[in-house]
Amino acid sequence: MIAVTSGSAMAESGPIAGNPLIEIIAGAFVFGRDDGPDNERPRRVLEGSAFGINRTEITNVQYRRFVHGTGHRTAFYANHPMLGLDDRPVVGVSWGDADAFCRYHGLDLPSEQQYERAARGTDGGAFPWGAAPPDTTRANFGADACCSGDVSDGYFMTAPADSFANGASREGVLNLVGNVWEWTRDVYAPYEGGLGAKSDRRYRVLRGGSWNSDPAHLTTTYRLAYDPEFRFSANGGFRCIRFAPP
Structure with a gap:
Protein backbone atom coordinates (compact mmCIF):
# COMPACT_ATOMS: atom_id res chain seq x y z
CA MET A 1 0.00 0.00 0.00
CA ILE A 2 1.27 3.46 -0.94
CA ALA A 3 0.13 6.66 0.75
CA VAL A 4 1.15 10.30 0.86
CA THR A 5 2.67 11.43 4.14
CA SER A 6 2.24 14.80 5.79
CA GLY A 7 5.49 15.81 4.10
CA SER A 8 6.27 15.71 0.39
CA ALA A 9 7.47 12.12 0.22
CA MET A 10 5.55 8.93 -0.41
CA ALA A 11 5.15 6.22 2.22
CA GLU A 12 4.87 2.48 1.71
CA SER A 13 3.11 0.62 4.52
CA GLY A 14 6.01 -1.85 4.61
CA PRO A 15 6.38 -5.04 6.67
CA ILE A 16 6.29 -3.42 10.14
CA ALA A 17 2.74 -2.63 11.23
CA GLY A 18 2.31 1.00 12.16
CA ASN A 19 5.73 2.09 10.90
CA PRO A 20 5.66 2.89 7.18
CA LEU A 21 8.72 3.24 4.99
CA ILE A 22 9.24 6.80 3.76
CA GLU A 23 10.67 7.15 0.27
CA ILE A 24 14.04 8.87 -0.04
CA ILE A 25 14.73 9.59 -3.69
CA ALA A 26 18.04 9.04 -5.47
CA GLY A 27 20.35 11.93 -6.17
CA ALA A 28 23.16 14.12 -4.90
CA PHE A 29 23.41 14.97 -1.20
CA VAL A 30 25.92 16.47 1.24
CA PHE A 31 27.79 14.06 3.52
CA GLY A 32 30.10 15.03 6.38
CA ARG A 33 31.24 18.51 7.36
CA ASP A 34 34.47 20.46 7.69
CA ASP A 35 33.58 22.63 10.70
CA GLY A 36 33.09 19.88 13.31
CA PRO A 37 35.04 17.02 14.92
CA ASP A 38 37.80 15.44 12.86
CA ASN A 39 35.87 12.21 12.39
CA GLU A 40 33.07 14.07 10.55
CA ARG A 41 35.45 15.36 7.86
CA PRO A 42 35.66 15.92 4.96
CA ARG A 43 32.46 17.43 3.62
CA ARG A 44 31.65 16.24 0.13
CA VAL A 45 28.76 15.73 -2.26
CA LEU A 46 27.82 12.11 -3.00
CA GLU A 47 25.36 10.39 -5.30
CA GLY A 48 22.88 8.28 -3.37
CA SER A 49 20.52 5.52 -4.45
CA ALA A 50 16.85 5.54 -3.53
CA PHE A 51 15.70 3.77 -0.38
CA GLY A 52 12.85 3.68 2.10
CA ILE A 53 13.32 4.36 5.83
CA ASN A 54 11.01 3.76 8.77
CA ARG A 55 9.05 6.86 9.69
CA THR A 56 9.80 6.31 13.37
CA GLU A 57 12.23 4.41 15.53
CA ILE A 58 11.24 0.80 16.15
CA THR A 59 8.95 0.71 19.18
CA ASN A 60 8.67 -1.73 22.05
CA VAL A 61 5.45 -3.20 20.73
CA GLN A 62 6.99 -3.72 17.28
CA TYR A 63 10.05 -5.38 18.80
CA ARG A 64 7.87 -7.54 21.05
CA ARG A 65 6.04 -8.95 18.02
CA PHE A 66 9.42 -9.91 16.57
CA VAL A 67 10.41 -11.64 19.82
CA HIS A 68 7.13 -13.56 19.93
CA GLY A 69 7.49 -14.58 16.29
CA THR A 70 11.10 -15.75 16.47
CA GLY A 71 12.03 -16.58 20.06
CA HIS A 72 14.76 -13.93 19.93
CA ARG A 73 15.77 -12.54 23.33
CA THR A 74 13.78 -9.65 24.69
CA ALA A 75 15.07 -6.09 24.89
CA PHE A 76 16.90 -5.47 28.15
CA TYR A 77 14.45 -2.75 29.22
CA ALA A 78 11.30 -4.51 27.99
CA ASN A 79 9.67 -4.40 31.44
CA HIS A 80 10.89 -0.98 32.54
CA PRO A 81 7.96 1.19 33.74
CA MET A 82 8.97 4.08 31.46
CA LEU A 83 11.40 2.79 28.85
CA GLY A 84 9.30 -0.32 28.18
CA LEU A 85 6.04 1.42 27.27
CA ASP A 86 4.50 0.16 24.02
CA ASP A 87 4.81 3.40 22.05
CA ARG A 88 8.36 4.23 23.17
CA PRO A 89 11.38 3.33 21.02
CA VAL A 90 12.89 0.01 22.01
CA VAL A 91 16.15 0.38 23.94
CA GLY A 92 18.51 -2.14 25.45
CA VAL A 93 19.32 -3.87 22.16
CA SER A 94 22.71 -4.76 20.73
CA TRP A 95 23.72 -4.16 17.14
CA GLY A 96 23.08 -7.86 16.46
CA ASP A 97 19.57 -7.63 17.95
CA ALA A 98 18.76 -4.64 15.74
CA ASP A 99 20.23 -6.32 12.66
CA ALA A 100 18.23 -9.49 13.33
CA PHE A 101 15.00 -7.52 13.65
CA CYS A 102 15.52 -5.71 10.35
CA ARG A 103 16.53 -8.87 8.50
CA TYR A 104 13.49 -10.74 9.85
CA HIS A 105 11.34 -8.14 8.11
CA GLY A 106 13.35 -8.25 4.87
CA LEU A 107 15.03 -4.94 5.71
CA ASP A 108 18.47 -3.63 6.70
CA LEU A 109 19.95 -1.19 9.15
CA PRO A 110 20.77 2.12 7.45
CA SER A 111 24.31 3.00 6.50
CA GLU A 112 25.78 6.24 7.80
CA GLN A 113 25.29 7.76 4.37
CA GLN A 114 21.63 6.73 4.31
CA TYR A 115 21.09 8.09 7.79
CA GLU A 116 22.60 11.46 6.82
CA ARG A 117 20.62 11.68 3.59
CA ALA A 118 17.38 11.01 5.47
CA ALA A 119 18.27 13.38 8.30
CA ARG A 120 19.92 16.25 6.38
CA GLY A 121 18.03 16.30 3.10
CA THR A 122 20.06 17.08 0.00
CA ASP A 123 21.69 20.32 1.13
CA GLY A 124 23.43 19.13 4.29
CA GLY A 125 21.35 20.68 7.06
CA ALA A 126 22.64 20.51 10.61
CA PHE A 127 19.22 19.31 11.74
CA PRO A 128 16.35 17.50 10.02
CA TRP A 129 14.13 20.58 10.20
CA GLY A 130 16.76 23.05 8.96
CA ASP A 135 14.34 23.32 21.01
CA THR A 136 11.76 21.50 23.09
CA THR A 137 9.16 21.53 20.30
CA ARG A 138 11.44 19.73 17.83
CA ALA A 139 13.35 17.04 19.73
CA ASN A 140 13.67 15.09 22.96
CA PHE A 141 17.12 15.79 24.39
CA GLY A 142 18.93 16.25 27.68
CA ALA A 143 20.42 18.92 29.86
CA ASP A 144 23.04 21.35 28.60
CA ALA A 145 25.71 19.43 30.54
CA CYS A 146 26.14 15.85 29.31
CA CYS A 147 24.63 13.40 30.05
CA SER A 148 21.36 13.58 31.94
CA GLY A 149 17.74 13.85 30.94
CA ASP A 150 15.39 16.65 31.84
CA VAL A 151 11.67 17.29 31.53
CA SER A 152 11.73 20.59 29.65
CA ASP A 153 10.58 18.82 26.46
CA GLY A 154 7.87 16.92 28.35
CA TYR A 155 9.74 13.64 28.85
CA PHE A 156 12.40 12.72 31.38
CA MET A 157 13.40 9.66 29.33
CA THR A 158 12.15 8.46 25.95
CA ALA A 159 9.17 10.03 24.22
CA PRO A 160 6.62 8.22 22.03
CA ALA A 161 8.23 7.39 18.70
CA ASP A 162 5.74 9.51 16.78
CA SER A 163 6.35 12.64 18.86
CA PHE A 164 7.85 15.98 17.82
CA ALA A 165 6.24 16.50 14.43
CA ASN A 166 7.87 19.95 14.33
CA GLY A 167 11.24 18.22 14.16
CA ALA A 168 10.42 16.00 11.18
CA SER A 169 12.71 15.83 8.19
CA ARG A 170 11.65 17.32 4.87
CA GLU A 171 10.24 13.93 3.85
CA GLY A 172 8.38 13.48 7.15
CA VAL A 173 10.72 11.13 9.05
CA LEU A 174 10.53 11.65 12.83
CA ASN A 175 13.15 11.84 15.59
CA LEU A 176 16.24 11.46 13.45
CA VAL A 177 17.94 13.48 16.16
CA GLY A 178 17.05 13.05 19.80
CA ASN A 179 14.96 10.45 21.62
CA VAL A 180 17.36 7.51 21.09
CA TRP A 181 20.70 6.94 19.41
CA GLU A 182 20.24 4.77 16.30
CA TRP A 183 22.40 1.86 15.20
CA THR A 184 23.76 1.97 11.65
CA ARG A 185 25.13 -1.03 9.83
CA ASP A 186 28.57 0.54 9.37
CA VAL A 187 31.78 -0.36 11.16
CA TYR A 188 33.36 2.74 12.67
CA ALA A 189 36.29 4.10 10.66
CA PRO A 190 37.54 7.54 9.57
CA TYR A 191 36.04 8.83 6.37
CA GLU A 192 38.23 8.54 3.30
CA GLY A 193 40.45 11.59 3.32
CA GLY A 194 39.48 12.42 6.90
CA LEU A 195 41.63 13.12 9.94
CA GLY A 196 39.84 10.98 12.52
CA ALA A 197 41.62 8.48 14.72
CA LYS A 198 42.37 5.12 13.17
CA SER A 199 39.79 2.39 13.68
CA ASP A 200 40.45 -1.13 14.90
CA ARG A 201 37.07 -2.03 13.35
CA ARG A 202 35.63 -3.30 16.63
CA TYR A 203 32.86 -0.73 16.84
CA ARG A 204 29.66 0.10 15.00
CA VAL A 205 28.30 3.61 14.58
CA LEU A 206 25.36 5.15 16.41
CA ARG A 207 23.77 8.33 15.09
CA GLY A 208 21.38 11.06 16.13
CA GLY A 209 21.73 11.66 19.87
CA SER A 210 19.15 10.78 22.50
CA TRP A 211 16.94 11.87 25.38
CA ASN A 212 19.97 12.49 27.61
CA SER A 213 22.28 14.06 25.00
CA ASP A 214 23.52 17.60 25.39
CA PRO A 215 23.07 19.85 22.32
CA ALA A 216 26.64 19.26 21.09
CA HIS A 217 25.75 15.61 20.39
CA LEU A 218 22.44 16.43 18.76
CA THR A 219 23.37 16.96 15.12
CA THR A 220 22.89 15.03 11.91
CA THR A 221 26.63 14.50 11.51
CA TYR A 222 27.77 13.40 14.99
CA ARG A 223 29.27 9.87 14.98
CA LEU A 224 29.41 7.70 18.08
CA ALA A 225 31.60 4.56 17.96
CA TYR A 226 30.00 1.88 20.13
CA ASP A 227 30.55 -1.73 21.17
CA PRO A 228 28.12 -3.76 19.03
CA GLU A 229 27.73 -6.42 21.76
CA PHE A 230 26.58 -3.96 24.42
CA ARG A 231 22.83 -4.24 25.05
CA PHE A 232 22.40 -2.38 28.33
CA SER A 233 22.13 1.15 26.99
CA ALA A 234 18.92 2.91 28.03
CA ASN A 235 19.26 5.41 25.17
CA GLY A 236 20.09 3.30 22.11
CA GLY A 237 17.61 2.01 19.53
CA PHE A 238 17.26 1.79 15.75
CA ARG A 239 15.11 1.90 12.64
CA CYS A 240 15.34 -0.02 9.36
CA ILE A 241 15.62 0.71 5.65
CA ARG A 242 14.66 -1.01 2.42
CA PHE A 243 16.68 -0.58 -0.73
CA ALA A 244 14.54 0.59 -3.62
CA PRO A 245 14.29 -1.78 -6.59
CA PRO A 246 16.55 -0.83 -9.52
Whole structure:
Protein backbone atom coordinates (compact mmCIF):
# COMPACT_ATOMS: atom_id res chain seq x y z
CA MET A 1 0.00 0.00 0.00
CA ILE A 2 1.27 3.46 -0.94
CA ALA A 3 0.13 6.66 0.75
CA VAL A 4 1.15 10.30 0.86
CA THR A 5 2.67 11.43 4.14
CA SER A 6 2.24 14.80 5.79
CA GLY A 7 5.49 15.81 4.10
CA SER A 8 6.27 15.71 0.39
CA ALA A 9 7.47 12.12 0.22
CA MET A 10 5.55 8.93 -0.41
CA ALA A 11 5.15 6.22 2.22
CA GLU A 12 4.87 2.48 1.71
CA SER A 13 3.11 0.62 4.52
CA GLY A 14 6.01 -1.85 4.61
CA PRO A 15 6.38 -5.04 6.67
CA ILE A 16 6.29 -3.42 10.14
CA ALA A 17 2.74 -2.63 11.23
CA GLY A 18 2.31 1.00 12.16
CA ASN A 19 5.73 2.09 10.90
CA PRO A 20 5.66 2.89 7.18
CA LEU A 21 8.72 3.24 4.99
CA ILE A 22 9.24 6.80 3.76
CA GLU A 23 10.67 7.15 0.27
CA ILE A 24 14.04 8.87 -0.04
CA ILE A 25 14.73 9.59 -3.69
CA ALA A 26 18.04 9.04 -5.47
CA GLY A 27 20.35 11.93 -6.17
CA ALA A 28 23.16 14.12 -4.90
CA PHE A 29 23.41 14.97 -1.20
CA VAL A 30 25.92 16.47 1.24
CA PHE A 31 27.79 14.06 3.52
CA GLY A 32 30.10 15.03 6.38
CA ARG A 33 31.24 18.51 7.36
CA ASP A 34 34.47 20.46 7.69
CA ASP A 35 33.58 22.63 10.70
CA GLY A 36 33.09 19.88 13.31
CA PRO A 37 35.04 17.02 14.92
CA ASP A 38 37.80 15.44 12.86
CA ASN A 39 35.87 12.21 12.39
CA GLU A 40 33.07 14.07 10.55
CA ARG A 41 35.45 15.36 7.86
CA PRO A 42 35.66 15.92 4.96
CA ARG A 43 32.46 17.43 3.62
CA ARG A 44 31.65 16.24 0.13
CA VAL A 45 28.76 15.73 -2.26
CA LEU A 46 27.82 12.11 -3.00
CA GLU A 47 25.36 10.39 -5.30
CA GLY A 48 22.88 8.28 -3.37
CA SER A 49 20.52 5.52 -4.45
CA ALA A 50 16.85 5.54 -3.53
CA PHE A 51 15.70 3.77 -0.38
CA GLY A 52 12.85 3.68 2.10
CA ILE A 53 13.32 4.36 5.83
CA ASN A 54 11.01 3.76 8.77
CA ARG A 55 9.05 6.86 9.69
CA THR A 56 9.80 6.31 13.37
CA GLU A 57 12.23 4.41 15.53
CA ILE A 58 11.24 0.80 16.15
CA THR A 59 8.95 0.71 19.18
CA ASN A 60 8.67 -1.73 22.05
CA VAL A 61 5.45 -3.20 20.73
CA GLN A 62 6.99 -3.72 17.28
CA TYR A 63 10.05 -5.38 18.80
CA ARG A 64 7.87 -7.54 21.05
CA ARG A 65 6.04 -8.95 18.02
CA PHE A 66 9.42 -9.91 16.57
CA VAL A 67 10.41 -11.64 19.82
CA HIS A 68 7.13 -13.56 19.93
CA GLY A 69 7.49 -14.58 16.29
CA THR A 70 11.10 -15.75 16.47
CA GLY A 71 12.03 -16.58 20.06
CA HIS A 72 14.76 -13.93 19.93
CA ARG A 73 15.77 -12.54 23.33
CA THR A 74 13.78 -9.65 24.69
CA ALA A 75 15.07 -6.09 24.89
CA PHE A 76 16.90 -5.47 28.15
CA TYR A 77 14.45 -2.75 29.22
CA ALA A 78 11.30 -4.51 27.99
CA ASN A 79 9.67 -4.40 31.44
CA HIS A 80 10.89 -0.98 32.54
CA PRO A 81 7.96 1.19 33.74
CA MET A 82 8.97 4.08 31.46
CA LEU A 83 11.40 2.79 28.85
CA GLY A 84 9.30 -0.32 28.18
CA LEU A 85 6.04 1.42 27.27
CA ASP A 86 4.50 0.16 24.02
CA ASP A 87 4.81 3.40 22.05
CA ARG A 88 8.36 4.23 23.17
CA PRO A 89 11.38 3.33 21.02
CA VAL A 90 12.89 0.01 22.01
CA VAL A 91 16.15 0.38 23.94
CA GLY A 92 18.51 -2.14 25.45
CA VAL A 93 19.32 -3.87 22.16
CA SER A 94 22.71 -4.76 20.73
CA TRP A 95 23.72 -4.16 17.14
CA GLY A 96 23.08 -7.86 16.46
CA ASP A 97 19.57 -7.63 17.95
CA ALA A 98 18.76 -4.64 15.74
CA ASP A 99 20.23 -6.32 12.66
CA ALA A 100 18.23 -9.49 13.33
CA PHE A 101 15.00 -7.52 13.65
CA CYS A 102 15.52 -5.71 10.35
CA ARG A 103 16.53 -8.87 8.50
CA TYR A 104 13.49 -10.74 9.85
CA HIS A 105 11.34 -8.14 8.11
CA GLY A 106 13.35 -8.25 4.87
CA LEU A 107 15.03 -4.94 5.71
CA ASP A 108 18.47 -3.63 6.70
CA LEU A 109 19.95 -1.19 9.15
CA PRO A 110 20.77 2.12 7.45
CA SER A 111 24.31 3.00 6.50
CA GLU A 112 25.78 6.24 7.80
CA GLN A 113 25.29 7.76 4.37
CA GLN A 114 21.63 6.73 4.31
CA TYR A 115 21.09 8.09 7.79
CA GLU A 116 22.60 11.46 6.82
CA ARG A 117 20.62 11.68 3.59
CA ALA A 118 17.38 11.01 5.47
CA ALA A 119 18.27 13.38 8.30
CA ARG A 120 19.92 16.25 6.38
CA GLY A 121 18.03 16.30 3.10
CA THR A 122 20.06 17.08 0.00
CA ASP A 123 21.69 20.32 1.13
CA GLY A 124 23.43 19.13 4.29
CA GLY A 125 21.35 20.68 7.06
CA ALA A 126 22.64 20.51 10.61
CA PHE A 127 19.22 19.31 11.74
CA PRO A 128 16.35 17.50 10.02
CA TRP A 129 14.13 20.58 10.20
CA GLY A 130 16.76 23.05 8.96
CA ALA A 131 19.32 25.37 10.50
CA ALA A 132 17.57 26.47 13.71
CA PRO A 133 19.08 24.95 16.86
CA PRO A 134 17.14 22.24 18.71
CA ASP A 135 14.34 23.32 21.01
CA THR A 136 11.76 21.50 23.09
CA THR A 137 9.16 21.53 20.30
CA ARG A 138 11.44 19.73 17.83
CA ALA A 139 13.35 17.04 19.73
CA ASN A 140 13.67 15.09 22.96
CA PHE A 141 17.12 15.79 24.39
CA GLY A 142 18.93 16.25 27.68
CA ALA A 143 20.42 18.92 29.86
CA ASP A 144 23.04 21.35 28.60
CA ALA A 145 25.71 19.43 30.54
CA CYS A 146 26.14 15.85 29.31
CA CYS A 147 24.63 13.40 30.05
CA SER A 148 21.36 13.58 31.94
CA GLY A 149 17.74 13.85 30.94
CA ASP A 150 15.39 16.65 31.84
CA VAL A 151 11.67 17.29 31.53
CA SER A 152 11.73 20.59 29.65
CA ASP A 153 10.58 18.82 26.46
CA GLY A 154 7.87 16.92 28.35
CA TYR A 155 9.74 13.64 28.85
CA PHE A 156 12.40 12.72 31.38
CA MET A 157 13.40 9.66 29.33
CA THR A 158 12.15 8.46 25.95
CA ALA A 159 9.17 10.03 24.22
CA PRO A 160 6.62 8.22 22.03
CA ALA A 161 8.23 7.39 18.70
CA ASP A 162 5.74 9.51 16.78
CA SER A 163 6.35 12.64 18.86
CA PHE A 164 7.85 15.98 17.82
CA ALA A 165 6.24 16.50 14.43
CA ASN A 166 7.87 19.95 14.33
CA GLY A 167 11.24 18.22 14.16
CA ALA A 168 10.42 16.00 11.18
CA SER A 169 12.71 15.83 8.19
CA ARG A 170 11.65 17.32 4.87
CA GLU A 171 10.24 13.93 3.85
CA GLY A 172 8.38 13.48 7.15
CA VAL A 173 10.72 11.13 9.05
CA LEU A 174 10.53 11.65 12.83
CA ASN A 175 13.15 11.84 15.59
CA LEU A 176 16.24 11.46 13.45
CA VAL A 177 17.94 13.48 16.16
CA GLY A 178 17.05 13.05 19.80
CA ASN A 179 14.96 10.45 21.62
CA VAL A 180 17.36 7.51 21.09
CA TRP A 181 20.70 6.94 19.41
CA GLU A 182 20.24 4.77 16.30
CA TRP A 183 22.40 1.86 15.20
CA THR A 184 23.76 1.97 11.65
CA ARG A 185 25.13 -1.03 9.83
CA ASP A 186 28.57 0.54 9.37
CA VAL A 187 31.78 -0.36 11.16
CA TYR A 188 33.36 2.74 12.67
CA ALA A 189 36.29 4.10 10.66
CA PRO A 190 37.54 7.54 9.57
CA TYR A 191 36.04 8.83 6.37
CA GLU A 192 38.23 8.54 3.30
CA GLY A 193 40.45 11.59 3.32
CA GLY A 194 39.48 12.42 6.90
CA LEU A 195 41.63 13.12 9.94
CA GLY A 196 39.84 10.98 12.52
CA ALA A 197 41.62 8.48 14.72
CA LYS A 198 42.37 5.12 13.17
CA SER A 199 39.79 2.39 13.68
CA ASP A 200 40.45 -1.13 14.90
CA ARG A 201 37.07 -2.03 13.35
CA ARG A 202 35.63 -3.30 16.63
CA TYR A 203 32.86 -0.73 16.84
CA ARG A 204 29.66 0.10 15.00
CA VAL A 205 28.30 3.61 14.58
CA LEU A 206 25.36 5.15 16.41
CA ARG A 207 23.77 8.33 15.09
CA GLY A 208 21.38 11.06 16.13
CA GLY A 209 21.73 11.66 19.87
CA SER A 210 19.15 10.78 22.50
CA TRP A 211 16.94 11.87 25.38
CA ASN A 212 19.97 12.49 27.61
CA SER A 213 22.28 14.06 25.00
CA ASP A 214 23.52 17.60 25.39
CA PRO A 215 23.07 19.85 22.32
CA ALA A 216 26.64 19.26 21.09
CA HIS A 217 25.75 15.61 20.39
CA LEU A 218 22.44 16.43 18.76
CA THR A 219 23.37 16.96 15.12
CA THR A 220 22.89 15.03 11.91
CA THR A 221 26.63 14.50 11.51
CA TYR A 222 27.77 13.40 14.99
CA ARG A 223 29.27 9.87 14.98
CA LEU A 224 29.41 7.70 18.08
CA ALA A 225 31.60 4.56 17.96
CA TYR A 226 30.00 1.88 20.13
CA ASP A 227 30.55 -1.73 21.17
CA PRO A 228 28.12 -3.76 19.03
CA GLU A 229 27.73 -6.42 21.76
CA PHE A 230 26.58 -3.96 24.42
CA ARG A 231 22.83 -4.24 25.05
CA PHE A 232 22.40 -2.38 28.33
CA SER A 233 22.13 1.15 26.99
CA ALA A 234 18.92 2.91 28.03
CA ASN A 235 19.26 5.41 25.17
CA GLY A 236 20.09 3.30 22.11
CA GLY A 237 17.61 2.01 19.53
CA PHE A 238 17.26 1.79 15.75
CA ARG A 239 15.11 1.90 12.64
CA CYS A 240 15.34 -0.02 9.36
CA ILE A 241 15.62 0.71 5.65
CA ARG A 242 14.66 -1.01 2.42
CA PHE A 243 16.68 -0.58 -0.73
CA ALA A 244 14.54 0.59 -3.62
CA PRO A 245 14.29 -1.78 -6.59
CA PRO A 246 16.55 -0.83 -9.52
